[in-house]
Amino acid sequence: MKKQILNSQQLESMSTPDLISLADDYGIDIPDDLNRCFVISELIDYFEEIKSENSKNDLEELKEEDNVDLNNENTESLPKSYNDTTIDVLLRNPSWAFVYWDISEAEIKRMKEEGSSLFLQIAFFENSETEKPLDVIETSVAANINEEYIMIPLDVKFFSINLISKNELNAENILASTERIEIDQESDLIKSLKPGMKSNYSDAVKLSGMKDLIYSHYINHRQSFSN
Numbered sequence: 001m002k003k004q005i006l007n008s009q010q011l012e013s014m015s016t017p018d019l020i021s022l023a024d025d026y027g028i029d030i031p032d033d034l035n036r037c038f039v040i041s042e043l044i045d046y047f048e049e050i051k052s053e054n055s056k057n058d059l060e061e062l063k064e065e066d067n068v069d070l071n072n073e074n075t076e077s078l079p080k081s082y083n084d085t086t087i088d089v090l091l092r093n094p095s096w097a098f099v100y101w102d103i104s105e106a107e108i109k110r111m112k113e114e115g116s117s118l119f120l121q122i123a124f125f126e127n128s129e130t131e132k133p134l135d136v137i138e139t140s141v142a143a144n145i146n147e148e149y150i151m152i153p154l155d156v157k158f159f160s161i162n163l164i165s166k167n168e169l170n171a172e173n174i175l176a177s178t179e180r181i182e183i184d185q186e187s188d189l190i191k192s193l194k195p196g197m198k199s200n201y202s203d204a205v206k207l208s209g210m211k212d213l214i215y216s217h218y219i220n221h222r223q224s225f226s227n
Helices: 008-012 016-025 036-054 105-114 188-192 203-208 210-220
Strands: 086-093 096-102 117-125 135-141 147-151 158-166 172-177
Touching (some): 008 036, 016 036, 086 158, 086 172, 096 158, 135 147, 203 210
Antiparallel strands (some): 086 096, 117 135
16 A cells, blocks of 8 residues: 555544654654654655655556456456546544545546646535535556555544646546545544543543553653643
């Protein structure tokens, strides 16, 4: 699976230790005393390089051995494609969504002829009725994959995703779209729990281990409690 690309808004929402940890995961050498703004700048530059590389090797990487004969009744394993253009989303948790899609052979042929590239277009909304999104981000995807993890910004309540293609003239074509998806919001009770504060933990919360989890999070991510 290709590396997750984050935008500046997503990076700004992360704590400084998490930013440094993310840079370390991607092999970016970050000095311990580097200013937070420079850490974000380094990560943005890195993600831009990844997007540039992805756009150069899209549809031509599809190989003949990856094609599946959909009419072969003797095929034991599931086909890699059902020859349909669709996109779906599964929420892993309120912060991460798993996106997967399929593209028909006819659509792939058209895109090859036009020299088009694939993108995921994610729109974030305040509620289920608002037409204008709060923000829209795009991330390029290689033609030889059909799944991706998307990080959801903090405090976003609804989002939808378009699978789009863009030709050499940057003309956009929407291939498939998800419905508007609602993200479960954190309980006000859980949001108010902080180490050192007297709280009336219910029996259910005590049994869940939430008190220990809050304390562990405080020890490892104290910046999250700075407000």
